[in-house]
Amino acid sequence: MKSSLIKNTVIFLGLFFLYFPILVLIFYSFNENKRVMVWKGFSLRWYNELFNNEQIIEAFIISIKIAALSATFATILGVMIGYSLVRIRKIPFKSFYIFLSSTPLVLPELILGLSMLLFFISLNNVIGFPSSRGQLTIFISHVTFCIAFVAIIIQARLTDFNKNIEEAAMDLGYNYTKVLYKITFPIILPSVIAGWLLAFTISLDDLVVASFTTGPGANTLPIVVFSKVRLGLSPEVNALSAILMFALIIIGLFYFYFNKKFKH
Amino acid sequence: MKNKSFEKYFVFTPYFWLVLFFLIPLAIIFKISISVSEWGMPPYQDIFLFDNGIKINTTFENYIYIFSDYYYIGSFVNSLILALISTFFCLFIGFPLAFYIATSNIRLRNILLVLVVIPFWSSFLLRVYAWKIILQNNGILNVILLNLGITSEPLQLLYNQYAVIMGIVYTYLPLMILPLYGYLNKFDLNLIEASKDLGLNRFKTFFKVILPLSVPGIIAGSLLVFIPVVGEFIIPEMLGGSDRLYYGKILWEEFFVNRNWPGASALAFSGIIILVLPIVIFQILYSRWSQKNEI
Numbered sequence: 340m341k342s343s344l345i346k347n348t349v350i351f352l353g354l355f356f357l358y359f360p361i362l363v364l365i366f367y368s369f370n371e372n373k374r375v376m377v378w379k380g381f382s383l384r385w386y387n388e389l390f391n392n393e394q395i396i397e398a399f400i401i402s403i404k405i406a407a408l409s410a411t412f413a414t415i416l417g418v419m420i421g422y423s424l425v426r427i428r429k430i431p432f433k434s435f436y437i438f439l440s441s442t443p444l445v446l447p448e449l450i451l452g453l454s455m456l457l458f459f460i461s462l463n464n465v466i467g468f469p470s471s472r473g474q475l476t477i478f479i480s481h482v483t484f485c486i487a488f489v490a491i492i493i494q495a496r497l498t499d500f501n502k503n504i505e506e507a508a509m510d511l512g513y514n515y516t517k518v519l520y521k522i523t524f525p526i527i528l529p530s531v532i533a534g535w536l537l538a539f540t541i542s543l544d545d546l547v548v549a550s551f552t553t554g555p556g557a558n559t560l561p562i563v564v565f566s567k568v569r570l571g572l573s574p575e576v577n578a579l580s581a582i583l584m585f586a587l588i589i590i591g592l593f594y595f596y597f598n599k600k601f602k603h
Numbered sequence: 604m605k606n607k608s609f610e611k612y613f614v615f616t617p618y619f620w621l622v623l624f625f626l627i628p629l630a631i632i633f634k635i636s637i638s639v640s641e642w643g644m645p646p647y648q649d650i651f652l653f654d655n656g657i658k659i660n661t662t663f664e665n666y667i668y669i670f671s672d673y674y675y676i677g678s679f680v681n682s683l684i685l686a687l688i689s690t691f692f693c694l695f696i697g698f699p700l701a702f703y704i705a706t707s708n709i710r711l712r713n714i715l716l717v718l719v720v721i722p723f724w725s726s727f728l729l730r731v732y733a734w735k736i737i738l739q740n741n742g743i744l745n746v747i748l749l750n751l752g753i754t755s756e757p758l759q760l761l762y763n764q765y766a767v768i769m770g771i772v773y774t775y776l777p778l779m780i781l782p783l784y785g786y787l788n789k790f791d792l793n794l795i796e797a798s799k800d801l802g803l804n805r806f807k808t809f810f811k812v813i814l815p816l817s818v819p820g821i822i823a824g825s826l827l828v829f830i831p832v833v834g835e836f837i838i839p840e841m842l843g844g845s846d847r848l849y850y851g852k853i854l855w856e857e858f859f860v861n862r863n864w865p866g867a868s869a870l871a872f873s874g875i876i877i878l879v880l881p882i883v884i885f886q887i888l889y890s891r892w893s894q895k896n897e898i
Binding site: 377 | 624627629700706719720722728732736841854868883
């Protein structure tokens with residue numbers, strides 16, 4: 340019985356450690372006072388101010404747009420990589436292919452961001468495009484570093500499921516393309532959705548790479564939030580945090596629902 | 604004849620994307636890191652000069668400049684130490700958690716796992732910001748310490764290296780727990796019972812049975828924490844003070860403040876060589892080694 344007490348205490352303390360800061364943030368978002376740390380009473384004042392803050396709203400829309408687009412592209416390319424690595428035998432320079440598709444995972448964001456920025460500048464010097472950086476360059480960078488995350492999820496799912504189903508369908512007269520659309524894709528669809536959600540969240544959350552590749556008219560939400568809280572606290576950001584955390588946690592729950600890997 | 608033409612598109616579309624937007628940018632970092640710096644826009648000279656034939660115009664000056672200045676080496680060492688300490692604390696907190704989750708019954712296990720990972724889904728920046736609120740001079744932690752009589756005046760908890768470690772351990776903990784759980788989940792719990800039956804006490808069971816079996820998980824989790832922490836920029840910028848300079852900050856300032864592109868590129872490329880390359884090689888060797896030993 341003593342060991343189960345230790346066990347429950349450890350789990351409780353661990354979860355407390357993980358959730359306490361989030362609860363503090365939500366708690367302070369209801370503080371009436373402009374000085375964040377001095378409690379003055381319950382109020383929805385900062386939520387109201389948040390929805391009237393054009394800079395934040397605009398940044399939010401830009402972020403959602405970039406995240407949705409880059410998640411979609413990253414998912415398409417990531418599914419292709421996952422499928423290639425598991426099902427296609429003849430990949431030229433396969434270890435190089437693996438290196439390319441997995442290194443973005445381990446490269447610090449800062450180095451990735453710098454390399455993308457210098458690439459866009461050099462590209463502009465050579466072919467005159469992109470003449471200025473902005474949403475397009477953030478989008479390209481986000482696709483590049485989200486691909487690897489999707490690829491891993493798809494790879495795991497394809498390794499999991501029995502190849503015999505595909506072969507049986509082939510014996511019954513389906514050709515490769517038909518097997519792909521009628522058998523393989525429906526089976527991996529939940530993982531594809533999970534991959535999209537993961538890529539969407541990563542893109543929405545990214546500050547470092549976006550800071551390097553941004554330009555006029557492309558201040559994403561993390562860039563605006565960072566500029567507000569770098570040196571101090573901001574009651575509007577508290578309100579934003581509460582909303583955003585709630586939304587992202589819902590997305591996270593959907594991810595677990597779709598990513599069946601966690602179910603057994 | 605089987606129609607396999609789609610396979611070509613599947614292999615080569617992402618191949619093309621990654622070569623263009625990942626490999627070439629890395630090559631450009633290298634190119635600029637060996638370019639001669641100058642005043643102007645862009646602030647470096649071309650590596651090929653075309654007067655009376657091609658002349659190659661490269662230099663290792665930028666690397667020599669970095670590696671002979673303690674400002675740069677020191678910050679790199681600071682980052683490595685920071686990553687080492689943070690990884691240790693993540694392991695120290697993450698291991699018991701992962702272990703107890705893995706030994707819970709199946710229904711509870713899944714709920715706990717989701718609970719542990721969910722904070723990781725909420726915004727990274729905002730979770731760091733939450734610690735800024737907690738560690739303020741009149742923040743919740745100081746209030747508790749004052750009321751308990753542990754301290755008589757508010758402690759300066761924010762803007763130092765301890766706050767940075769705190770923030771890192773908090774945000775990276777799920778990355779440590781997940782792989783640990785993955786490996787602990789796999790092994791047979793009866794082994795623990797067996798070792799107890801054979802007379803090993805709690806500590807011996809831990810060191811002789813549980814720990815050796817979870818080594819792959821420990822390695823995987825530690826790498827997932829260690830690598831990004833070395834390049835971490837946001838957390839030291841939000842929670843840290845001027846007591847320690849880190850690699851991420853130096854790289855950022857070298858580029859944005861000093862506008863020394865070749866210097867920043869040399870810093871970035873050194874980071875890849877010193878940090879990422881050994882880890883990639885280690886992973887390849889380790890997976891080969893573990894495959895061989897399983898057979």
